Amino acid sequence: MDRQAILRLSLIxxxxxxxxxPSKGIAGKLEVAEFGTxxxxxxxxxxxxxxxxxxxxxxxxxxxxxxSLRVPDRYGKTADVVLxxxxxxxxxxxxxxxxxxxxxxxxxxxxxxxxxxxxxxHLSKNDGPNTLHGGDRGFNKRVWKAVDRSTALxxxxxxxxxxxxxxxxxxxxxxxxxxxxxxxxxxxxxLEYSAKTDKETVVNLTNHSYFNLSGDPTQEITNHExxxxxxxxxxxxxxxxxxxxxxxxxxTPFDFRKLTVIGAxxxxxxxxxxxxxxxxxxxxxxxxSRPELQLAARxxxxxxxxxLEILTxxxxxxxxxxxxxxxxxxxxxxxxxxxxxxLCLETQHFPDSPNHPNFPSTTLKPGQTYRxxxxxxFSASK
Numbered sequence: 001m002d003r004q005a006i007l008r009l010s011l012i013x014x015x016x017x018x019x020x021x022p023s024k025g026i027a028g029k030l031e032v033a034e035f036g037t038x039x040x041x042x043x044x045x046x047x048x049x050x051x052x053x054x055x056x057x058x059x060x061x062x063x064x065x066x067x068s069l070r071v072p073d074r075y076g077k078t079a080d081v082v083l084x085x086x087x088x089x090x091x092x093x094x095x096x097x098x099x100x101x102x103x104x105x106x107x108x109x110x111x112x113x114x115x116x117x118x119x120x121x122h123l124s125k126n127d128g129p130n131t132l133h134g135g136d137r138g139f140n141k142r143v144w145k146a147v148d149r150s151t152a153l154x155x156x157x158x159x160x161x162x163x164x165x166x167x168x169x170x171x172x173x174x175x176x177x178x179x180x181x182x183x184x185x186x187x188x189x190x191l192e193y194s195a196k197t198d199k200e201t202v203v204n205l206t207n208h209s210y211f212n213l214s215g216d217p218t219q220e221i222t223n224h225e226x227x228x229x230x231x232x233x234x235x236x237x238x239x240x241x242x243x244x245x246x247x248x249x250x251x252t253p254f255d256f257r258k259l260t261v262i263g264a265x266x267x268x269x270x271x272x273x274x275x276x277x278x279x280x281x282x283x284x285x286x287x288x289s290r291p292e293l294q295l296a297a298r299x300x301x302x303x304x305x306x307x308l309e310i311l312t313x314x315x316x317x318x319x320x321x322x323x324x325x326x327x328x329x330x331x332x333x334x335x336x337x338x339x340x341x342x343l344c345l346e347t348q349h350f351p352d353s354p355n356h357p358n359f360p361s362t363t364l365k366p367g368q369t370y371r372x373x374x375x376x377x378f379s380a381s382k
Contacts, residue, residue: 030150030155033045038143050182055071061143062142063142067084069082081211083209083342084098084331096324101178103134104134105170106208108131110355112124115354122169134168138168139163142163160176173199176194187377188375188376193205194371196370197364200366206347206374207374208346211342217332220338221262221342222261222340225259226259226299228257229295230285231249231286234283234359237275240351242359249283253265254283279323280318280321282348284316293313295309296314297319299343300381308378310345312347312375313373315350319343320344322340327339347374349362
């Protein structure tokens with residue numbers, strides 16, 4: 001690096017460090033507050049991450065869950081763009097996975113079993129005959145250890161959890177970590193996952209936030225426009241399990257290679273949409289061979305002007321259009337979340353990968369480190 005480049009970087013760092021701090025909590029330690037006590041007596045805390053651009057994230061150490069995400073619209077007005085609950089009881093008793101860190105295996109495993117090195121492992125079944133999002137009590141229902149790793153340039157929260165050998169049927173003691181990073185000068189939330197095991201196992205971690213970029217959870221997400229950088233998806237059977245095929249999106253309602261209104265084709269006469277009761281499928285991202293962050297999706301809400309860009313190191317993304325929301329789930333401020341008022345874009349390996357050798361492997365061996373990174377980058381059109 002030449003001398004001029006070094007001077008430029010030094011100037012950028014100086015400006016970032018010397019910029020005025022408009023509100024409490026931006027520099028130094030995270031703001032911490034009590035969030036409640038679990039039914040078995042464990043104290044739960046919330047951690048508030050804020051930056052200089054009007055963005056704020058609140059995370060709790062129960063489930064390493066994102067409970068709130070406030071971002072500005074085209075007029076600079078901030079609103080919460082994720083669904084969730086007002087209190088801990090909602091997250092303990094709720095079944096919608098709002099904002100949770102999902103593991104040990106995100107998405108579905110067919111018939112609650114897989115084979116590894118000739119040994120069949122039987123998992124807890126919580127989705128008919130299948131295992132969904134880690135089983136009866138996945139990572140989103142566990143208490144994580146939180147550590148403030150904030151620096152002068154970012155608010156950083158690191159959460160860790162050790163999943164014991166045999167938990168929900170999975171082999172190996174797995175040490176998992178998820179880190180939320182909010183840079184002070186850019187409206188993006190970084191989610192970094194890592195894991196190590198003492199026995200060969202399978203791992204697939206993600207976040208299960210439900211987005212509504214309007215900031216108004218009474219509005220359906222069908223007016224949002226979505227782009228997925230994927231020319232194939234994994235078709236499913238009636239039990240929502242991938243068939244193993246990688247099917248082209250061309251000429252189907254699954255072609256989101258350009259920004260497309262979600263509601264335009266969601267109720268089309270299509271067997272895959274019938275099986276999912278809307279969109280509930282994994283898209284195969286068009287990635288280069290390099291294991292780096294690449295753009296996976298764009299989500300745009302025209303009234304607010306908010307745009308979410310998702311970058312990830314993962315090979316797939318699950319788009320779920322909130323088909324099971326039915327007005328019976330009482331969320332924040334007592335709001336009843338109705339049909340399709342939130343959507344999920346879960347960066348991931350493919351569903352049921354342990355039972356499909358042609359899918360990217362989710363196997364983790366002792367001595368290896370599982371790593372995954374996803375960035376949610378927000379902006380607003382004028």
